[in-house]
Amino acid sequence: MKNSFLYMNIYDDLKKKIDQGFFRDGDRIPSEEELKTRFGVSMITVKKALSMLKEEGLLQRIPGVGTFVKGRTLNNEEEEKESNIPTVKKIGLVMEHVSSSFGLDLLYKLDRSLEESGYKMITRFSYYSSEKETEEIDFLLDSGIEGLIVMPCHGVYYNPRILKLILEGFPVVVIDKKMEGISVPSVRTDNKQAIKTLVKYLWEQGCRKLGFASSEIVGTSSLQERKSGFYEAANEFSMEVLPECELKFDLEIYNHSAGEENIEKAVAYLTQLKGKIHGIVCTEYSLVSAFMEASRRIPIKAGKEIQICCVDGPEDLEIPHMKQNEIEMADEIVKLLTAQINGTGMNKDILVPAILKVQKGSE
Known part of the structure; x- marks a missing residue:
C-alpha cells in the first residue's frame, strides 16, 4: 500500500534535516499546519510522523509554544509545564x-x-x-x-x-x-461457521424444515455471511428451506422488547407455516423476542413444536444460540x-x- 507510508515522507525529511544539522538542538520545527500544507497531506498524517520522531527522542512538544528538536534548554516555567504533562x-x-x-x-x-x-x-x-x-x-x-x-x-x-x-x-x-x-x-x-453449527444442532434435534429470519441484509457483511452459511448447511443436511422472514431492524437502544410491527410479522409468518416449520434461525438476538411473543399469541410451544435459535444472547438465554x-x-x-x-x-x-x-x- 503505497499510500500507507505518506507519513514516512515527512518523517524522513525532518529526520534528515536534524541529522544534517539543518535543524539543531533547540530549533523549532515548522508547525503541523505548515507541514500539512507543504506535503499536501492530512493533519493525521503529520501527527503520525511527528509522533514517531518524538518516540525516538528527536522532538519534544511544548503546548502553547511549539515542537522543538530535543536538547533545547527549557526555562523554569517551561520545565514545570512540560513535567506536568502526562505521557499517555x-x-x-x-x-x-x-x-x-x-x-x-x-x-x-x-x-x-x-x-x-x-x-x-x-x-x-x-x-x-x-x-x-x-x-x-x-x-x-x-x-x-x-x-x-x-x-x-x-x-x-x-x-x-x-x-x-x-x-x-x-x-x-x-x-x-x-x-x-x-x-x-x-x-x-466466523459467521458462516456460526450458522452452520446452529443448523447442524437443529438437524440433530430432528428438525427437517427450517425458516430463516433476519433484518435487512443489504450492505451488512455479517448478515450476508450468516445467510450464506444457513443455505449451505441446509443443503449439506438435505433440509427443506421454507420462505424467509424479514423483520425491521430496531434502532431503540434502551427498550429490548419487540416492536408491535415485528411481532405482527412474526405472527403472520408462523401462522402461515404452522404444522410445517420445525425450526427458525434468527441472524440476531434482537429478533428473538418477536418470535417468542408470536409463539405465545398463536399459540405454538417454543422449544417443543418449534425450535427458535439465534446468534448472540445474554448469559441466561434459554434457547440454543451461538455466542461470539x-x-x-x-x-x-x-x-x-x-x-x-x-x-x-x-x-x-x-x-x-x-x-x-x-x-x-x-x-
Whole structure:
C-alpha cells in the first residue's frame, strides 16, 4: 500500500534535516499546519510522523509554544509545564452500541489488554448513525489517539472518514464486519461457521424444515455471511428451506422488547407455516423476542413444536444460540492494532469461531 507510508515522507525529511544539522538542538520545527500544507497531506498524517520522531527522542512538544528538536534548554516555567504533562498513549474505540447480548466482554477485554500494552482506551458510540460515527472519529483524532478500533455502522456505503484514515496509513482495525474491496485489518466472528453449527444442532434435534429470519441484509457483511452459511448447511443436511422472514431492524437502544410491527410479522409468518416449520434461525438476538411473543399469541410451544435459535444472547438465554468469542476477538484486535502502530502490521482478516450455547436439559 503505497499510500500507507505518506507519513514516512515527512518523517524522513525532518529526520534528515536534524541529522544534517539543518535543524539543531533547540530549533523549532515548522508547525503541523505548515507541514500539512507543504506535503499536501492530512493533519493525521503529520501527527503520525511527528509522533514517531518524538518516540525516538528527536522532538519534544511544548503546548502553547511549539515542537522543538530535543536538547533545547527549557526555562523554569517551561520545565514545570512540560513535567506536568502526562505521557499517555491513547487508542480510540467506536462501537455502534453494546448490550448484554454482545459487546460488554469485548469492551472490558479490550480496555484491559490495551492498558497492559501501555495504552488508555477512549470509547465512543455511534448509535447506528454514520454522521455520529464521523463525529466521534474526529473527536478521537483530536484527542491524540495513536490507533482506531471501529465497528462500522450497518449500511451499503462505508464511512468516508474511515476510508481516508485507511488510505493515509493511520492504524485502524475494523471489527464485526468486513469492508469488501478495502485492504484493512479486521477481526470478526466466523459467521458462516456460526450458522452452520446452529443448523447442524437443529438437524440433530430432528428438525427437517427450517425458516430463516433476519433484518435487512443489504450492505451488512455479517448478515450476508450468516445467510450464506444457513443455505449451505441446509443443503449439506438435505433440509427443506421454507420462505424467509424479514423483520425491521430496531434502532431503540434502551427498550429490548419487540416492536408491535415485528411481532405482527412474526405472527403472520408462523401462522402461515404452522404444522410445517420445525425450526427458525434468527441472524440476531434482537429478533428473538418477536418470535417468542408470536409463539405465545398463536399459540405454538417454543422449544417443543418449534425450535427458535439465534446468534448472540445474554448469559441466561434459554434457547440454543451461538455466542461470539469476544475475549479472543479482543486479543486479536489488540495484536493487529499494536503491530500497525509499531510498523510491523499486516492486513489480515481474522475469523474467530463462535461457541454453541445450549441450556442443560434442552438437548
